[in-house]
Amino acid sequence: MIRELAERARARLAEIAKGNRDGALLAMARLLEARWEEVLRANREDLEEAERAGLSRAKLDRLALRDKDLKTLAEGLRQIAALPDPLGRIEGLTKRPNGLRVGRMRVPLGLIGFIYEARPGATVEAVAVALKAGNAMLLRGGKEAFRSNRALVALWREALGEAGLPEEAVALVPTTDREAILEMCRLELLDLLIPRGGEELIRLVQKEARVPVLAHAKGVNHLYVDERADLDMALRLALNGKVQRPAVCNALEAVLVHERVAPLFLPRLEEAMAAHGVELRACPRALPLLPRAVPASAEEWDREYLDLILRVKVVAGLEEALAHIARYGSRHTEAICTEDPKTAWRFLEEVDASLVLWNASTRFNDGFQLGLGAEIGISTSKLHAYGPMGPLELTTTKWIALGEGQERG
Amino acid sequence: MIRELAERARARLAEIAKGNRDGALLAMARLLEARWEEVLRANREDLEEAERAGLSRAKLDRLALRDKDLKTLAEGLRQIAALPDPLGRIEGLTKRPNGLRVGRMRVPLGLIGFIYEARPGATVEAVAVALKAGNAMLLRGGKEAFRSNRALVALWREALGEAGLPEEAVALVPTTDREAILEMCRLELLDLLIPRGGEELIRLVQKEARVPVLAHAKGVNHLYVDERADLDMALRLALNGKVQRPAVCNALEAVLVHERVAPLFLPRLEEAMAAHGVELRACPRALPLLPRAVPASAEEWDREYLDLILRVKVVAGLEEALAHIARYGSRHTEAICTEDPKTAWRFLEEVDASLVLWNASTRFNDGFQLGLGAEIGISTSKLHAYGPMGPLELTTTKWIALGEGQERG
Numbered sequence: 001m002i003r004e005l006a007e008r009a010r011a012r013l014a015e016i017a018k019g020n021r022d023g024a025l026l027a028m029a030r031l032l033e034a035r036w037e038e039v040l041r042a043n044r045e046d047l048e049e050a051e052r053a054g055l056s057r058a059k060l061d062r063l064a065l066r067d068k069d070l071k072t073l074a075e076g077l078r079q080i081a082a083l084p085d086p087l088g089r090i091e092g093l094t095k096r097p098n099g100l101r102v103g104r105m106r107v108p109l110g111l112i113g114f115i116y117e118a119r120p121g122a123t124v125e126a127v128a129v130a131l132k133a134g135n136a137m138l139l140r141g142g143k144e145a146f147r148s149n150r151a152l153v154a155l156w157r158e159a160l161g162e163a164g165l166p167e168e169a170v171a172l173v174p175t176t177d178r179e180a181i182l183e184m185c186r187l188e189l190l191d192l193l194i195p196r197g198g199e200e201l202i203r204l205v206q207k208e209a210r211v212p213v214l215a216h217a218k219g220v221n222h223l224y225v226d227e228r229a230d231l232d233m234a235l236r237l238a239l240n241g242k243v244q245r246p247a248v249c250n251a252l253e254a255v256l257v258h259e260r261v262a263p264l265f266l267p268r269l270e271e272a273m274a275a276h277g278v279e280l281r282a283c284p285r286a287l288p289l290l291p292r293a294v295p296a297s298a299e300e301w302d303r304e305y306l307d308l309i310l311r312v313k314v315v316a317g318l319e320e321a322l323a324h325i326a327r328y329g330s331r332h333t334e335a336i337c338t339e340d341p342k343t344a345w346r347f348l349e350e351v352d353a354s355l356v357l358w359n360a361s362t363r364f365n366d367g368f369q370l371g372l373g374a375e376i377g378i379s380t381s382k383l384h385a386y387g388p389m390g391p392l393e394l395t396t397t398k399w400i401a402l403g404e405g406q407e408r409g
Numbered sequence: 410m411i412r413e414l415a416e417r418a419r420a421r422l423a424e425i426a427k428g429n430r431d432g433a434l435l436a437m438a439r440l441l442e443a444r445w446e447e448v449l450r451a452n453r454e455d456l457e458e459a460e461r462a463g464l465s466r467a468k469l470d471r472l473a474l475r476d477k478d479l480k481t482l483a484e485g486l487r488q489i490a491a492l493p494d495p496l497g498r499i500e501g502l503t504k505r506p507n508g509l510r511v512g513r514m515r516v517p518l519g520l521i522g523f524i525y526e527a528r529p530g531a532t533v534e535a536v537a538v539a540l541k542a543g544n545a546m547l548l549r550g551g552k553e554a555f556r557s558n559r560a561l562v563a564l565w566r567e568a569l570g571e572a573g574l575p576e577e578a579v580a581l582v583p584t585t586d587r588e589a590i591l592e593m594c595r596l597e598l599l600d601l602l603i604p605r606g607g608e609e610l611i612r613l614v615q616k617e618a619r620v621p622v623l624a625h626a627k628g629v630n631h632l633y634v635d636e637r638a639d640l641d642m643a644l645r646l647a648l649n650g651k652v653q654r655p656a657v658c659n660a661l662e663a664v665l666v667h668e669r670v671a672p673l674f675l676p677r678l679e680e681a682m683a684a685h686g687v688e689l690r691a692c693p694r695a696l697p698l699l700p701r702a703v704p705a706s707a708e709e710w711d712r713e714y715l716d717l718i719l720r721v722k723v724v725a726g727l728e729e730a731l732a733h734i735a736r737y738g739s740r741h742t743e744a745i746c747t748e749d750p751k752t753a754w755r756f757l758e759e760v761d762a763s764l765v766l767w768n769a770s771t772r773f774n775d776g777f778q779l780g781l782g783a784e785i786g787i788s789t790s791k792l793h794a795y796g797p798m799g800p801l802e803l804t805t806t807k808w809i810a811l812g813e814g815q816e817r818g
Contacts, residue, residue: 401779
């Protein structure tokens with residue numbers, strides 16, 4: 001059944017690439033507005049079942065659609081429709097010594113598998129980005145959101161039809177068991193498989209996949225406060241990273257502080273964090289400077305809390321900070337606060353992460369903030385797209401050659 | 410042991426990226442010239458054992474190093490050293506509305522695993538491309554070439570030392586059993602794993618790998634001779650594709666001929682191919698026009714012969730040609746011969762292959778021919794690099810952000 005959906009989508013790829021993709025996005029925005037009640041009804045059924053099943057408050061919260069979501073989703077669709085078309089451009093067309101003209105043509109990746117958890121808004125946003133770039137999409141959402149996802153995919157298929165595009169371009173896998181994940185992992189008809197969710201899901205897909213995977217994994221993100229940091233700025237960046245939205249992947253999880261400024265900075269950090277209800281977990285050198293902190297256990301330095309908890313470590317300097325990040329970071333987002341450009345550039349060059357920041361909050365690792373206009377998620381795989389994936393990151397290039405009968409000698 | 414080699418290489422990645430990489434390539438060229446006798450001695454031992462083991466003539470031929478190889482390898486190294494440095498550039502640095510400057514910095518992929526068969530020259534060429542782009546490389550060559558590869562890697566490590574680079578940047582896996590392949594497939598320390606060789610190897614790696622893989626798979630390449638083709642040109646392109654070097658992945662395996670020109674073209678094709686000893690295997694419609702051809706079996710339309718054998722099929726037109734290529738092609742190299750630009754552009758746009766050519770030979774799918782200066786192989790994976798992979802294709806970009814204390818509101 002999954003294979004059949006994939007085959008039907010593949011058969012229509014050329015039409016999708018050539019069709020009125022922006023028209024489908026705009027039709028979807030209109031349909032969401034006209035038929036929001038249908039979506040909410042399906043979502044209420046999901047919520048009721050999830051409550052009976054005893055889902056946590058946080059998970060119910062992620063599952064629930066609200067009226068303000070309609071505005072966000074419809075506006076998002078219109079913004080993506082207004083972005084320039086990522087397809088069709090021919091890049092670097094060059095005449096070779098034998099007269100052959102060669103260049104690279106931007107084309108869709110093809111058929112993308114998307115395995116995601118809970119939040120039904122992703123059924124609108126991720127499909128919109130994929131479709132903008134001319135791709136078909138096979139969705140496998142979480143069990144809890146099945147009715148919501150089904151209602152949204154039904155609207156997508158209507159929107160595709162209104163724009164004259166084949167409705168096979170968006171398909172929802174009709175089962176939500178683990179078998180469906182395994183089957184997608186082995187479906188060689190997929191040009192790309194994107195798993196977005198918890199560590200367990202990502203690890204399962206990376207282990208089982210026989211198709212290309214771009215993982216959207218956890219963010220164990222650090223801020224290094226250098227001896228030459230502006231400490232007022234460092235405090236603001238630490239607070240913004242930790243408390244502005246603690247449950248997202250670009251939130252801050254640990255602060256590394258140069259030993260020379262630790263006695264000055266740590267008491268201020270503790271006071272500011274306490275005012276926002278943040279619990280500090282500290283290394284042995286930081287503990288004496290943080291009376292309210294608890295010791296960080298040896299096992300938690302690579303943990304992503306997604307909560308109001310922050311690790312603090314005193315380091316001897318840049319070298320130790322770099323080594324700590326290389327060992328415990330998750331290649332997601334890393335930041336330095338310093339007024340010394342030489343130290344900053346060494347950090348920018350040597351830290352291996354999808355976004356490295358100098359004097360700015362880790363919260364900027366986001367497709368909108370970096371100017372992509374939209375994103376399907378943040379890749380922590382280095383291949384193809386490292387960081388936020390917008391429409392352009394869901395394309396590839398193929399070579400073309402325009403000749404006049406050239407042969408190889 | 411493999412893990413240990415990988416860990417040692419990873420620990421030196423920053424030094425490799427910053428070091429005198431071109432110096433190491435030039436040192437390797439000098440060392441090859443000065444110590445070629447050592448390499449040949451090791452190669453002779455490999456050849457003697459391979460003969461005793463009863464390897465085929467073709468395989469012995471691939472295994473053997475000759476004096477002309479020295480010139481090719483040394484020249485290749487000097488050419489790659491002379492290419493522009495792919496690293497360090499910051500692309501598209503843009504000021505966001507909040508004043509944050511964001512852009513993408515070119516960086517090495519990191520540690521690359523390379524699993525390859527037989528030909529020892531690859532131990533020089535592939536490492537050169539990887540090193541040019543600042544990567545470390547873990548090599549697992551074929552059993553038959555073990556002594557030759559060991560001698561070449563010993564020279565690489567000497568060359569690295571001469572250039573002040575850590576010798577850990579190039580390591581040869583000391584065993585050549587299947588276990589070594591499986592261990593590399595599961596080694597999460599690899600940023601990329603490239604398998605280059607027969608179908609069985611590629612399939613094994615794609616099945617077992619838990620790290621990103623770019624497959625270098627077979628080329629089932631077609632030439633479509635349109636009704637508006639210049640038939641003299643079509644004949645030359647077919648010959649060049651098939652006979653100039655039949656055993657390589659960009660050689661031609663099948664010709665599709667429009668039914669209107671088949672009666673004129675096929676007899677000429679048969680005569681020309683016969684003069685070069687090429688056996689034709691034909692579809693039922695082509696057979697009556699090709700008295701010397703044998704029928705193509707139903708199972709061989711997706712076969713890569715790598716030999717003086719060519720399939721021939723008569724098609725009703727462009728649609729049937731596109732459908733046949735979509736079904737049987739391997740997304741490697743596809744060509745059309747026509748004087749009609751409209752037909753040509755539809756073919757260029759709709760065929761999904763790493764290189765699509767108009768009026769030129771399939772043999773141009775090659776890093777040197779397309780202007781990359783060098784290549785490590787031809788990727789048939791659509792992700793990251795589709796087609797020949799030169800130094801730039803062995804890099805990635807990470808985002809950097811230069812701020813003045815920006816927070817998210």
